[in-house]
Ligand code: SF4
């Protein structure tokens with residue numbers, strides 16, 4: 001793995017900054033580049049946490065300990081407070097622990113509000129009638145929109161990370177939640193231009209819209225876009241009125257039917273069967289392949305090929321929008337256990353962690369001794385938070401791609417490799433061979 005060879009650091013947070021523009025080699029205050037990068041890293045991780053926290057608070061759930069930790073992080077990155085690299089690595093591990101606590105809070109909020117997800121088949125085509133596409137991660141916004149559109153004849157479609165919404169009992173009960181359109185977040189311009197319907201962006205990842213759909217796009221919650229109507233609160237009357245003014249979509253089947261909604265309870269109800277299949281040699285290895293998708297060439301080829309080339313005695317757990325690289329593949333099953341199991345959004349990463357811990361208990365080994373490898377894709381700050389959560393749990397041997405995070409320099413890389421045996425993805429066949437041989 002090679003470190004990023006760009007700027008050594010970049011800090012312009014105080015008036016001493018070099019030439020009034022930025023410290024890029026070493027701080028005038030004495031801040032070393034590795035310290036600056038570790039401060040950036042912990043800020044990235046806590047930004048990721050704040051997204052989970054936001055959605056939990058939307059549903060009425062909060063935790064003062066998490067709030068207090070955020071204060072500590074922000075203060076530690078303030079000018080002339082913390083110049084100690086080791087303590088900033090420790091703080092990143094604590095951020096990982098706090099992020100687990102935050103993800104648990106959000107999962108509890110989702111389940112107590114909408115029920116625990118159930119495996120659900122989701123159409124990918126359109127149904128005759130007017131429509132609204134909802135993108136982002138906001139279950140609360142989607143739930144409110146579903147309530148407000150019931151009986152209006154408007155069909156609601158999810159896009160990207162809202163696919164798992166179809167598995168929640170209190171959302172799937174709405175008959176006009178009719179399907180999922182598109183793939184990962186970055187296909188928005190093409191997709192939203194293609195379907196002449198109203199669009200609601202509920203969170204990241206939204207793209208600055210093309211002019212041909214800007215007037216039928218709306219944002220809500222944390223999302224904002226230039227010259228796009230923003231809705232504070234949850235009254236979506238203007239989205240509904242816009243949808244009514246637009247043409248109907250035709251009845252058209254999609255290329256695939258997707259299955260989502262594998263909750264922790266659903267997977268663990270299969271635990272005894274999974275154990276006997278492992279013991280009988282019918283399941284050789286579990287992979288968690290997922291994370292945030294990025295429109296980079298390496299993502300386009302690696303993750304799909306990796307999943308396609310996995311031997312048939314392996315199970316693939318997945319989550320987040322990285323799954324759209326391969327969730328159209330028919331991977332079949334192993335004695336009734338589906339080979340591809342969609343655990344949900346990136347916001348559901350805690351489900352993967354808890355399943356791994358439950359499997360470790362089932363086989364009476366540590367998580368690192370399980371026949372389980374994590375092959376992750378990262379794009380933004382929630383993925384950084386999750387990576388530190390996995391490190392905080394002591395999970396080793398993770399493969400990460402499509403590129404090494406740019407905040408990682410040689411010093412930080414050495415720590416990540418020495419302590420957690422982090423690998424950058426290579427070629428799919430080579431990585432599979434290496435993982436399955438245990439080298
Ligand atoms: S805090 Fe230090 S590194 Fe940052 S701008 Fe000020 S002098 Fe430069």
Ligand code: SF4
Nearest residue numbers: 205292320321346379
């Ligand atoms: S999984 Fe990550 S990249 Fe994908 S939509 Fe969610 S936050 Fe964005």
